[in-house]
Amino acid sequence: MSYELVFDVKRGDFDTAGEASRKIKRTLQQLGVANKVIRKVSIAGYEGEMNLAIHSSGGRIVLQVGEEELVLTIEDVGPGIANIDLAMTAGWSTAGDEVRQMGFGAGMGLPNMKNNADSFEISSKIGEGTKIVMKFFV
Amino acid sequence: MKLSQVRDLLDAVVLSGESHLEEEVHSGFGCDLMSDVLCFAREDAILLTGLVNKQVLNTADMANMNSIIFVRDKMPSQEMIDMARERNLLVMSTKYILFECCGILYSNGLKGAHLR
Numbered sequence: 001m002s003y004e005l006v007f008d009v010k011r012g013d014f015d016t017a018g019e020a021s022r023k024i025k026r027t028l029q030q031l032g033v034a035n036k037v038i039r040k041v042s043i044a045g046y047e048g049e050m051n052l053a054i055h056s057s058g059g060r061i062v063l064q065v066g067e068e069e070l071v072l073t074i075e076d077v078g079p080g081i082a083n084i085d086l087a088m089t090a091g092w093s094t095a096g097d098e099v100r101q102m103g104f105g106a107g108m109g110l111p112n113m114k115n116n117a118d119s120f121e122i123s124s125k126i127g128e129g130t131k132i133v134m135k136f137f138v
Numbered sequence: 139m140k141l142s143q144v145r146d147l148l149d150a151v152v153l154s155g156e157s158h159l160e161e162e163v164h165s166g167f168g169c170d171l172m173s174d175v176l177c178f179a180r181e182d183a184i185l186l187t188g189l190v191n192k193q194v195l196n197t198a199d200m201a202n203m204n205s206i207i208f209v210r211d212k213m214p215s216q217e218m219i220d221m222a223r224e225r226n227l228l229v230m231s232t233k234y235i236l237f238e239c240c241g242i243l244y245s246n247g248l249k250g251a252h253l254r
Contacts, residue, residue, distance in 0.1 A: 018196030022225075025200065035202070042200040043176050050193070103172030103189045103197070112177045 003031075003065035009052040014102060017053040020061050021046035024072075031065065033138060040116040041070055041136050047109040048074035048132060054099050055079075056130070070136040072117075080126040088114070088122070139163065139247060141205055141228060144184065147242050148232040150207060153219050155228030158204055165251035168209075168240045172197040179203065183251030186239050190214050192221060199225050209236045 005027060007020035025042040033041075045061065052059040052074065059076030081087045088110050095105025114120040117134035124130040142159040145152060152159070167179040168186040172193055175185060181202035187194055190212045198206050205228040208214060213231050214222070222229045232239060244250075 014191075014193065018193060018200075021200055022196065039181060039200075039202050042202075046196060046200040047176060102191055102193055103170060103175075103187075104193065106171055106173035108173040108177050112173075115177075 002067065005063040005065075007049075007061045009049055009056075009059050009061060011053060011056055011058050013053055017049055018046060021049050024061075024063050027063075028065075028070070033070070037070070037136055037138060041072060044113045044116040044134055044136075045072055045074075047113045048072070048134075050104055051109050052076055054095055054104065059129070066138075068138055069118075070138060072134045072136070074132045074134075076129045076131075078127060078129045080128055081122075081124040081130055082126060084122055084124055141184075143246075144205075144207070144243065144248075145230055147246060148207065148230070148234055148239055150230035150232040153214065153229045153231060154222040155205070155226060157226075158228040161204075163205065163248070165249045166240065166243055167203070167251040168236050170236075175203075176201060178253050180251040180253045184243075184248070186236055186243075188212055188236055190218070192218060195221055195225065195227060195229075198227060204228060206230070207232060207239065209234060209239050 024045050028038045056076035057078040062073040064071040090111045091107040093105050093107035099105040118137045119135040121133045166184040170189040175197050184205045185198050185203045186207045188210045208231045211233045
């Protein structure tokens with residue numbers, strides 16, 4: 001890996017949520033990555049960033065830029081997902097009214113991240129946290 | 139059609155990104171649910187929405203949609219307008235409701251920006 005960007009995301013901070021994804025997008029533009037790939041990383045990253053702000057107790061987004069692939073890791077410190085299969089189901093969400101009024105919480109985030117990434121891995125443990133690793137071929 | 143024609147058809151007020159007005163646009167996506175914009179909208183389309191918050195700008199930016207029209211006379215805050223300027227996004231506001239906006243633009247040749 002030749003390049004790494006790290007962003008911390010706070011729970012419930014919807015004023016700054018989106019900043020990390022914006023910086024990731026601008027960085028990839030500056031690096032000359034293909035527009036089609038940038039859009040996929042931007043959307044998946046933003047969905048992940050919103051998920052951290054909405055659902056997690058706080059977390060971190062790490063982008064590793066390699067010669068052949070981009071690796072986007074989204075990791076939080078809890079509360080963890082009880083049933084990953086259910087969470088991956090389009091339309092299923094535990095988001096509250098405040099989040100839905102903001103235009104999110106439709107239960108499309110995780111499936112959309114998977115759709116945009118070339119590979120998608122998710123693991124979670126209740127009380128410990130959730131980790132998502134997505135790879136995008138350059 | 140040009141974005142300036144969109145502005146004229148919808149009798150819209152331009153709040154930021156005036157430099158985009160001479161650019162062409164071919165499709166639009168009307169929605170208050172940003173999750174669906176991120177899932178289903180094609181890039182380079184106009185986003186029409188009655189939802190007004192910063193995450194609308196983030197959504198459009200991440201989805202490569204450079205023009206946003208707030209319907210139903212919704213006006214973004216000055217902070218949002220500043221944010222849109224910084225990101226070079228064209229933002230307009232119109233008195234028409236979402237249904238009317240979509241009808242007017244569709245009948246003038248704009249297509250739906252469904253990603254499929």
